[in-house]
Amino acid sequence: MEYQEAKDKFISTWGSLGTLWGINKAMAQIQALLFISTKPLTMEEIMEDLKISRGNTSMNLRQLMDWGIVTKTLVPGERKEFFTTEKDVQELSRIIAKERSRREIKPVIKVLEEVSSIKNDNSEKTKELIKQTKALHELTETMDVMINKLVDQKRNWITKSVLKLFK
Amino acid sequence: MEYQEAKDKFISTWGSLGTLWGINKAMAQIQALLFISTKPLTMEEIMEDLKISRGNTSMNLRQLMDWGIVTKTLVPGERKEFFTTEKDVQELSRIIAKERSRREIKPVIKVLEEVSSIKNDNSEKTKELIKQTKALHELTETMDVMINKLVDQKRNWITKSVLKLFK
DNA sequence: ATAAACTTTCAATAATTACTGAAAGTTCGA
DNA sequence: TCGAACTTTCAGTAATTATTGAAAGTTTAT
Structure with missing residues (x-):
């Protein structure tokens, strides 16, 4: 199994597990993506990677922040907001x-x-x-x-x- | 709070909790109803009490039996099937x-x-x-x-x- | 103060999931 | 073996939930 396949598999499994646990697919997938990312991601990168809309990404990131699982990170010199999840x-x-x-x-x-x-x-x-x-x-x-x-x-x-x- | 109100409250709370835990509303409500019933119930009684259709009742009872939470009870002299849930x-x-x-x-x-x-x-x-x-x-x-x-x-x-x- | 860069909101719509009810299936007693 | 009593199945429909995308809102640099 190659990297991309493994990554997709992980994200989609995590996503469907989410549904089962009362959080929605997109929310779980965003968390999964951040969880295996080597660096903070922007909204742009997230929506592109998961192929979901801007609105959806925004709302679900907010929910993840409400849960305390995801945090905004400010990257020096950058205008955009970056997001990270708890890695431990x-x-x-x-x-x-x-x-x-x-x-x-x-x-x-x-x-x-x-x-x-x-x-x-x-x-x-x-x-x-x-x-x-x-x-x-x-x-x-x-x-x-x-x-x-x-x-x-x-x-x-x-x-x-x-x-x-x-x- | 009177009996009927308490009963309804219990069943509906249990029902919405079910959704959150990956089992559907009707399934959770049937289990709740059986859980506080003093005697085994027939499909007829369940559908009437919860105001759900025959088909729905049948399918969800089956699922509850698959989970091992509900069992068919044969009541002597009765043609219909009676259902009970684990009470402990x-x-x-x-x-x-x-x-x-x-x-x-x-x-x-x-x-x-x-x-x-x-x-x-x-x-x-x-x-x-x-x-x-x-x-x-x-x-x-x-x-x-x-x-x-x-x-x-x-x-x-x-x-x-x-x-x-x-x- | 303005405009560019970015984020949020939310009405409309799509996708998913649950429910109904009638027809088909099963079981049982006579 | 028949038919009444009961249960299951499932196509159609309703209800719920998630998603989009464009407009409104916000922030920052100049």
Whole structure:
């Protein structure tokens, strides 16, 4: 496999994975492109490489910056803006985990909390609703805490965690 | 909040969460409905409660069965098929984690492996591609192993894991 | 203050994905 | 073996989501 083929394969796989994870294709592809680039890229270069429009590139770069995954870099003597992504995979996964916790898990926990604390009228169905949503609430909260603790360990958190779990 | 309101809220939240996790709304809603139901439900009851068509119900029930989350139950003396979902949240999360590993993570690992083992021609960009996809490959594999090990611990795996991590 | 160089916004449109409903298929009891 | 009761399939359609591209906005150098 040659460079170009490998690059395309990586970018498109990452792109379709993105869809599956709640971020759109273009966004994931831009991140992938920056991730394997040897230097900061301009919007022009990105749209050309991925064959996507200016508007699309602009919007998705913004989203990536909102996530904290991509940053603007100023290159001395250059008028245009350059973009880079976090290159360290562990740091990258920490940022993603944190964001997903904040954006997706936390709101669900809130709803589960509300639903599981409705007035118990002692009917079968109310009891079941309370019981099941309570269980889900506890589980979700535990997992969220776990993720956040793990992720706060910074350096080598994944390796460390694995060691702890299986020694 | 009354029963009906709580139920609707739970089902619709679960539904939109589903979208975010790569399963569709109807599928997630059917699972949610079964999850808080006090008894097995027929297709008829499901379509009526969620206001979705017969075809949609049928297809999504099938998918849920493929995931191993929902099972057909035969109720003695009844011609129709009844459906139930796994009611234990820990077991449910184990099934989901396993399936996601198999369906999503494993294929990505494979691609990363391929891409990261292209011939190194010693150009900057090839070196960068190899380096970055290798890092991603290692990370993904470690996480996948971690998830699978965790999940194989069966009983109370989540609580146990948390204890191990923070003692 | 102006204009060139660049970025953002957003209405229109395209692409994707989900849903319907009726026809075809299956199962079961008599 | 037949037909009623039920389930599945799938072409057509609806709903949702992503993308384009051109106009409006911004920044910077002179």
